[in-house]
Amino acid sequence: MLLLLLLLFLSSPLPILSLNQEGLYLQRVKHTLSDPDAALASWNDRDDTPCNWAGITCDAPTATVTSIDLSNTNIAGPFPSLLCHLQNLTSISLYNDSINSTLPLDISTCRNLQHLDLAQNLLTGTLPHTLADLPDLKYLDLTGNNFSGEIPASFGRFPKLEVISLVYNLLDGTIPAFLGNVTSLKMLNLSYNPFFPGRIPPELGNLTNLEILWLTECNLVGPIPDSLGNLKKLTDLDLALNNLEGPIPSSLTELTSVVQIELYNNTLTGELPRGFSNLTKLRLLDASMNQLSGTIPDELTRLPLESLNLYENLFEGTLPGSIAESPVLYELRLFSNRLTGSLPQNLGSNSPLKWLDLSTNQFTGDIPASLCEKGELEELLMLYNSFTGSIPESLSECRSLTRVRLSNNNLSGEVPVGFWGLPHIHLLELSGNSLSGNIAKTIASAANLSMLLISKNKFEGNIVEEIGFLSNLEQFSASENKLSGSLPDSIVNLLQLGILDLHSNQLSGELPPGIQSWKKLNELNLANNQISGKIPDQIGSLSVLNYLDLSGNRLSGSVPVSLQNLKLNQLNLSNNDLSGDLPPMFVKEMYRSSFLGNLGLCGDLAGLCDSTSEDKNRGYVWLLRCIFILAALVFVGGVAWFYFKYRDFNKARAFDKSKWTLMSFHKLGFSEYEILDLLDEDNVIGSGASGKVYKVVLGNGEAVAVKKLWGGVKKDIQTGDIEKGQVHDDGFQAEVETLGKIRHKNIVKLWCCCTTRDCKLLVYEYMPNGSLGDLLHSSKGGLLDWPTRYKIIVDAAEGLSYLHHDCVPPIVHRDVKANNILLDGDFGARVADFGVAKAVDSTGKGLKSMSVIAGSRGYIAPEYAYTLRVTEKSDTYSFGVVILELVTGKLPVDPEFGEKDLVKWVCTTLDQKGVDHVLDPRLDTCFKEETCMVLNIGLLCTSPLPINRPTMRRVVKMLLEIGGDNLSKTVKKDGKLTPCYYDDA
Template identity: 50%
Template sequence: MTPLLLLRLLCLLPLATAAAAAATLPADFAALIAAKTSLSDPTSALAAWDPHLSPSPCRWPHLLCSVPDAPAAVASLLLSNLSLAGDFPSPLCSLRSLSELDLSYNSLTGPLPPCLAALPSLRRLDLSGNAFSGEVPAAYGAGFPSLATLGLAGNELSGAFLGHLLNVTTLEELLLAYNPFAPSSLTPASFSALPRLRVLWLAGCGLVGEIPASVGSLKSLVNLDLSTNNLTGEIPATVARLENAVQIELYSNHLTGRVPDGLGELKRLRFFDASMNRLTGEIPADLLLAPRLESLHIYQNELSGRVPATLAQAAALADLRLFSNRLTGELPPEFGKNCPLEFLDLSDNRISGRIPAALCSAGKLEQVLILNNELVGPIPAELGQCRTLTRVRLPNNQLSGAVPPDMWGLPHLYLLELSGNRLSGTVGPAIAMATNLSQLLISDNRFTGSLPEQIGSLPALFELSAANNMFSGPLPASLAGASTLGRLDLRNNSLSGELPQGVRRWQKLTQLDLADNHLTGAIPSELGELPVLNSLDLSSNELTGDVPVQLEDLKLSLFNLSNNRLAGALPPLFAGSMYRDSFVGNPALCRGPCPPSSSQSRASRRGLVGSVTSILAVAGVVLLLGVAWFCYTYRSQHNHGRSTAELSNGGGGSRPRWALTSFHKIEFDEEDILGCLDEDNVVGIAGEDAITVAVKKLWGGAGGKGKAISAAAAKDSFDAEVATLGRIRHKNIVRLWCCFRSGDDCRLLVYEFMPNGSLGDLLHGGGKGVLDWPARHRIMAGAAEGLAYLHHDCVPPIVHRDVKSNNILLDADLGAKVADFGVARVITGDGPSAVSAIAGSCGYIAPEYSYTLRVTEKSDVYSFGVVMLELVTGKRPVAPELGDKDLVRWVHGSIERGGVDSVLDPRLAGKSRDDMVRALHIALLCTSSLPINRPSMRAVVKLLAEAAPPPPSPPPPAKVAGQKPPDV
């Protein structure tokens, strides 16, 4: 026997042995081996199904035998969440003793197998969270003699609603949610044959019509979920007969009429949600008397009347959300005394009276949101002592008096919003204890006194907005050390003294507004070192001295130093007409060399005759010195960050000469860049400190007609990008360090390097894990701020014209920055700008843009809405799985058929569901077919801020209960 033949035989021996071993297995286990071979098993979850590795099949993982450790039949097969793929493994239909089959949350496809209905012992079948398609077999309605649980939720099943499944009289759990069934109604007889049914989950199933009164016959029902459908009519009064109900979910339908009476008699009811409907009338008083009611959501309806006085008697209520209704009257003063309240949102109503002092009596209250109401009186002292609070929003009421001293220092509070009230008093020193405070928003009140020195030491402070108050005294010196500060707005107070020194630590500051105060002294030159500052308003103060030349380094969309006492010559950049309004009311400022004063003129005339000879004698020397100084100044300015200089690569005349234009102070030159470039690299390492940069290379050149067009297009793209990015600076706009030109043949753009690449690659590229919802929201909020800056803060406004996920780059912390301005356009005051060709990418282009060729800011808003839909759904804007539709049309069609939950990325739609739905609504606004219906990007930024998920719970020692999602 040759060695080669021997080797082949040795290789075949294990296969033959395995086949022989499988042939000797009992029938059920042979069927398992056959099922294993038909499935894709990327994680090797079923590798142990091998008679050689484990000769006792009943000890194989993921299964249970009817008689352990004996050659018995398989009773349970538990294969949930194992990344299995392929069609349903038909050998499983031969497991006649199988009582439980769980294949949920895998990647199985194809039709459902009818043969499962014939398994005589099957009690639990869960195929949820896969990609099964087609109609549910008719056999499922006539078979399953023992089935108690049927789980088909979260697939791609179609056809009419499964009325025949309601004939399976043994059912206790029917889970059909989030499938794209055809629009279907529930008939009055739908529930008559299901006496044992405990869970009915029909969310997002395309249901239309009314909820039949027969639902009340389901006496065993524990969980009723008909949410996110298109149901109409009233909530039937028979719902109050569901004596075992724990959870009733009816949100996101088109229900009308009143909330029925009698729900307070449901002794086990814990969760009731009828939000996002069109319900009217008053809230039934008895509803709040349900003894175990923990969560009551009826927000975004048309409810009216007073909040029931029975609210004070709610014994178990922890989460109450009634925002966006028409409720009036006062809250019961005892509200909170008898219940473990954690989350309260009554915003956007007309509630009056005082804030109940007992809200935090149980010591569990985390979030209080009663913005945009008619509350009066002081904030209760008891609320100021509620140490579990993380989020307080009470703006736009009529609150008065002093803020409780302890409230300033609540240790877990990250948002305190009290703007638009009549509050007075001072900000107390207890604020030093607010170590988690990120946003302090107290504008438009009547606060007095000095800002406490401790406010600058808060480790997390990002926004301090205290405009339109009566604060006085100097700015706290500690404020200069607030390195986390992003926005500082103290406009229209009575602040005095000088601006603090050391403000170069404000590296994250984007907005500084100190206008309309009594500030004195010089403008700190350090302000020119702030890298992302884009709004600077120091107008209407008493500032003196000159305008620091360092301010020329800022890229400002709003710049106002008017009505001060500044003097001297303006820096050259500010002497042009573009900045004329920025310096009005400073009569001692000069645009160009300042003329001598009157005393200087008289002295000059007296010494004129005696000095003629001396002047003539030294004129030549002075002229030479002047020319030398001019050349030195010219070179210094041209190498400092704004001008252009000719640079040579050296080493011979054959190498090209590069023209460098820099837009920031850089520590590298063309050799650092060009020395790292080759055809395979996309980044270069620049400078002695190994700065990583990204380089875009645009080639032109002679050639045929096509090449000539390409060269012209490349030059236009290069010029557009340079013109746009060279004059703007924002933390959410990618930074263009500099550019190089070498004749007409080659151009290089040098950007900051973004280590996490593009959003498109990270979201759709695979292999990098799943972005969680807080990260996705942070990305969309950052990109929105960048676009809002272009639309609203640049003069004139800039339209990007190619907003897409691949043009949103991510830094090391997943901070988003808008990039690629090659087709950007400036919008003049003459209205929409006409273009000769469509710019943008397939799936992102606004519908009106494609046929009008008129570009506006609303075109960008539409494209950004598509990016938001990518983040919410996890899907590409154009993909085979969407059929002949783009993402926008697919989302609209899916919501119409299956409700909003049918489009949420299933990898995230658990605990983040409510936050994702809020973002989805914003995205749908942005992608409205009519531009007039789309919000501005500034409004989008606000909407996203209000829909932000709360930060993680603070660490011990004080344990905080689980976070709740935000209000809007």
Template identity: 45%
Template sequence: MERPFRVPFSELSTSYLSLFLFLLLLTTNEAAEHSIPDLVYLMAIKENLTDPYQKLHNWNSSSSPCTFNGVKCDKSSTHVMELDLGSFSLEGSFPTAVCNLQNITFLSLANNSIMGEVPKDLTNCGNLSYLNLSQNLLIGALPDFISELSSLEVLDLSSNNFSGPIPLDFARLGKLQTLDLYYNLLGGNIPSFLGNLTNLVHLRLTQNPFDSGVIPPEIGNMIKLQQIWLRQCNLTGEIPDSFGGLSELQKLDVSQNNLTGLWPGWTSNLVKLTSLQMYTNRLGGGIPADIGKMSSLEMLDVSGNMLTGSLPDSLGNLGKLTSLHLMNNQLTGAIPASLENLTMLRDLSLFKNSLHGEIPQKLGRNTQLEIFDLSENQLSGPLPSHLCNGGKLSSLHVFSNTLNGSVSEYGNCTTLVRLRLSKNQFSGEVPKDLWGFPGLELVELSSNRFEGSIPTDIRNAKSLSKLAIDDNEFSGELPVEIGMASSLSSFNASNNNFSGRLPDIFDRLHQIEILDLSRNSLSGAIFPSIGSVWTLALINLKANHFSGEIPTQIGNLQSLTYLDLSENHLTNKVPASLGNLHLIFFNVSSNQLSGLVPSGLIKYKRAFLENPKLCGDGFADIKPCTSKRGYLKIVVLTGCFFTASVVLVVGLWCFYKRRSKLHPRVINKSTIDFCPSKVVSFRKLVFHEHEIVNSLSEANVIGTGGAGKVYKIILGNGETVAVKRLPGSTKTGDSEFDSGFKAEIETLGVIRHKNIVKLWGGISLSDSNLLIYEYMSNGSIGNMLHDQKPCSLDWPTRYMIALDSAQGLAYLHYDCNPPIIHCDIKSNNILLDEELHARVADFGLAKILRKCNKGYETVFAVAGSYGYIAPEVSYSPKVTAKNDVYSFGVVLLELVTSRRPVDPSYGEGANIVKWVNRMLEKENGLEEILDHQISEIYKDSVLAVLRIALDCTNSLPFNRPNMRHVIWMLQSANPNGKTRTLTTEPIGNEPDTIHL
């Protein structure tokens, strides 16, 4: 909808202005005569702006301007001195009348929707000492009149769309103390004339696409600088040695550039430095010993570079250091024992280097460590025993080293959330209490020499999601209490010495996807209840002593892609139900199976070896089931039948020749165009193309979207699929797929997750393209929330839907390589299966982050659905993961309110985000926001999710949480009273900075 036309104050006719002043004189007795002009200009400012939330409601001509919201006056003269309209949600162009307020010294229009260019004539604003236009939609070049504002001390133009170089006039702002130009589209080089700003204390130029260039040495002339932020500024070369004169510097961020060296002498004078970040550069030198002279340093981050050499002992002199990030470099040598002196240290991350030797044994003794990550080095010796002394350790990662000894000291480390000790030489028993830590989510002990059994204490591990203890020397029976670890999704205990029966735990493990117990000594029958866990994708029971029949119920596991039951003592027939599965790997060799191999399994040619009592026709390695005489009878009968029906067959062939081929079509690598590196998510689905094409009738339509129609189709084998029909496109080269079709195929073809909808395959026709999905019987959450009256979803179900979809989205952002941005998250693209588990769907707009030398490159596009599109998309071409976070926040608001994202009741131009924020300002607005169908007993959880939704829909992308943080917050909002005590927030905001 177009904005109402506003007449600028500069174009008001003389007669109109005279009439306005005359009426003002008649009606205003309270305002002093000398303040009347200020009132006129303020009313003109209001006239030029759209005020959707009525923040300027008390701006009226019958009141003193000193009582207006956002206005401050001089107490003696009643002149307007300050105008602070920050975060008023105002819309419109820059109000030129503001500079007619001759005594104004403070102006903030931050965090609004001020659009267009800044006017060229602001000469009357010469008294301003503070100007903040940040977080708006301003475009064009930076103002070149800036030298006329010679009194400025603070200038903040950040988070806009200013472009072009920094004008020379900026060098004349002799009084300037703060210059913020970050998050713009500035070009050229960082100019050397900024060195003239000798009073500058804060310089922030982060995330601007400057031309490739060096850091100007003249910046070293700004001797009062306390903070320098130059992250992602396309910098090259070295940090100039002139920085050595910046004796008051507290924070330096030159991360995500192309720097090639760290000057060895400039650190000697930085005695007041409190933060140093040089993440994701290409630094080629080592860490200088002089760094120990930075006695006030609190954070040191030089990660993701090409630093070489050893760690200097002087690091131990940084007594105020709380965070030390040196990961992802080429550092060598030993970890200095001097790090034991860092009593303030909270986060030590040195992973992915070539460090060797022993870890200092007193490390952590007198500190409160929270994160300890030395993974992927060449460290040896025992693990320090004091890491948990501070009672806050949440992440202990030392995998892929050659560490040895026991971990007996860690039985009291109850704050642990992630424990990764795999690929070392640890031995002895794992402390009994450790198995049952209530907050523990991930345990990796693989490829060590651990022994002992799994204790019954594991029943307390309610948050445990992944348990990997393979390639060790564990023994004894598997306790039935494993089934009480109800969050378990992956359990790998292969290659150990476990014995006894496999406990019947499957009726409790509703989220398990991977079960690998291969190469143990387990015996007894495989319980049929294993077929009730619909989430199972991998079952590996190879090389045990299992006996009895293969449960036919395994054929119900439609998510199963890997089944290995080989090298056991299984008997009786191979269940025909296994032919219904879409397996990538299948093996039942070396058992005692008998009878006929079902015809549906003929595609697995070598899956039945060393089963002497098995027979099957068409297999090279097992005997046929029919004798020669019986075979001849079948041939004769078949010939007679063929002779009688040949005319009919020929007729049918002619009829279908132009429409489709009758031979079975298998969707796999040979029939579709997809990213060639990973194809594991494609299940082989045998079908006749004509049974898909001939079923594309209006009677089978179950949904219609912007991309095309969706059909429900029941195949000849009884399986139900959903088919999305997309418009076709002209062939280009050897590709027949249009961009939306390719995006969906390439995206879903390389990912697999329990909360991502499964794509069986695709067909390209002359006039359209078909995508074949698993069928989701309960439709979308949009249908459930908005089309069913009343909505049948209770709050615990809505909460689990939110958590499921958040996990699917986080998987795309962080676990795919490269990361994937969905670009069209909405309630209609989150589907529900028969048990109301949520899965993210519809990847036609998905964008893949391309890996480049500087980290992950954002993709440029404008995409999404109305009501879900983040506000920055309207003024910035960049698509980032934070766009998905905003859209997900809208979905959370839908779950909380049961309202649609866009509705006429919200008011002109408003959406659910603006409506919720407006309601929260009212006295009883919260009661109107929350869906009254949600039981009052869940109010605390609902309010917690509402707060998360508001964080996700923050108008500023960098203020939104990432999806890992969203999951962390959602887990703390559990409505079932299972809220975990969270010791620390998840670390990392960028896909290439997170170490999993």
């Protein structure tokens, strides 16, 4: 029986499990690629065909591969030419991977290829001239690589090509005229390449099927050719960021299909051409930053524009009334021109205006009452004009307003009562007018207000108690008015207050008790009022105060010794009624002018007090009193110190475990109690605005860094009460939510967080070499040789690139600076401090306007400081400043620069003195070439226009190229490929 079964088995046909030839080719391709994310795990030899593999599409009847899409899979390696063995392959997409080396010439063997997308990779070398030999190719996208050299002449003979995009490469030469021969083209995009200066070829007017023409930042010069008017199917024309000159040709008004025209940042002159009424589909015209003149044609204003940007031109003339007739106009930005006349009084009545910026012009007349008639106005910016009349009552009902800037006009009359209390407004700027009346109590409703700027007006009356309800207020500037009465007691509830400037008013009474709650106060200016009483000792506890001016008042008593605790850049207590001896620290000639005009004030400085015997005796009495008081304070302080130390010791030994909540983000080898036992002053390694940082050495010998957040108070908005002991929560939630989910070698590791009702701890990995800023700008800065600095730059760039491109949603750090880049024992860099980090909107439009600026002086991108809108490019700017710090060895802001910051100083010094006067003299000159190339990357990152700055992913690519074996001698600077110039060149 068994023999019979064996014979039957042997005689039956065996199943064949063999992969077909196309699958074998793909298997070989798999072995040539690096696949760190296992994207090709399904490519196995157990299948008979590859049709079910990831990224593979087959023709159903023949089971042959027709399409390969491995986009965003992080695969790396040279372009796999073996794919061309797939006879029916029509589409290859390897978008946003790490395909490197050069694109081989034998790509022309992919004879049936119609779609080739290799954008955002690491390809180098010249463009293969054999690409034009692909007879059916319709789509070619090589954006965001490092192709160099000229566009091959063969590119003028593509037979069927419809889309070609070569954006963000290193192509040179000029834009060739032979591209005008590819009449099948529908999209031509050559933007952001460092071409040599050249004209727009008139032959491009032969591309009558063209729908999109993007030549942004291509180093174009000369006039716009009339022949572009032949492109009747064109919907999008972008010639921005070039050096085009001459008038805008009237032929552009024949582009009857055009929806968007962008001509900004050129040198165009003359008037806008007549004939725009032909462009019935036009929705956006941006001719900003040119040298255009004349008036805006009436016919243009009657078009259904969605966006009209004509700012920073040299327009002269009035704004025509017809601009108010546009039915869907929602954004009108005409700032920084020479426009004159009055505004159309029905502006906004026919269109849902959202953003209106007419700043820095010469407009006159009244502000139209109709601006917010549709109830959607969010930003109203009219500063630096000559508007007259009062603020329209209708604006007090415009609840959508978030930013209002009406400063430096000739406005008068009282501010409408409801205008003070707009519920969503966070910036209200009315300075430099002739407005009068009182600050209304309705201001209590402006719960989001962070900046109230009303200086240089005629406001009068008391500062209302309701001002203390504005829990988000960070700046209150009301100087040079006629405000009277005493400061309201509620003003000490403004815990976020950073600037309080009320100088040159008629304020009286004493300073309110409780001003020690102003923990964030940076500037206090109450000069030239009638304030009396003593200077409170509590001012000395305001740790971040650096500007204090109480001059020209009626303050009496002595100068508090506690003022010695402050690190002041400006101190002025002159012209008061102060008396007694100066605290020892202020008995210096540099402070003499700070105390003049106080007849009873004595100190060893010329001009402070007379040397009569009576005064001398009084001085001895004061000296004895001070000695006695000082001894008593030392004794009381010693007893208090011993008591608190003893209480903390007992608390640590008999700790109630139930009070603590531990949230860990990694596997821990320690407990929170081991951390708490070592949080004493001997272990403090740093202190900042948010708290102290301790170094804690655990029982296993490992060190961690512990940030203990400052305690504070929290105001109950509805009751007005102060809840004692509530921990100030700034940055804690952002830090935990961000670092808790991030895993990257160049992002500082957050081990865990520990919380109780009145304490919050963040436990990080310990960085032995501290912060880059502390090390670079200390006496140890010479230890950072160029290879070490280069390693730090690359590490930090990779960390930021991860945040911007690999996190979902992307994260904007918002406070990139040298002090937030920490260094481990091998000088590996970690990006740290995510207290103000924000996730990018899932719509891809970046972050909405912030209510206040986050970041540090010298690192803040110019567009962020003006618009309060932040994107990933804001981080790129800050990182560029860090690069300049590492290359120059200088601080981002330094008295040496005068009114400039580091970016402006570098640019000016390069132009005037050459690169040798910019580079850090501590660096070895043998690395001069590499250092100079990195310097140019820093300048590219700090370009004034965000669109000119590279992404952080591209920054990493450029940095890695500099460190590679094939060291390039040129790098993009301000969007152009330029050599690194030396003084002796």
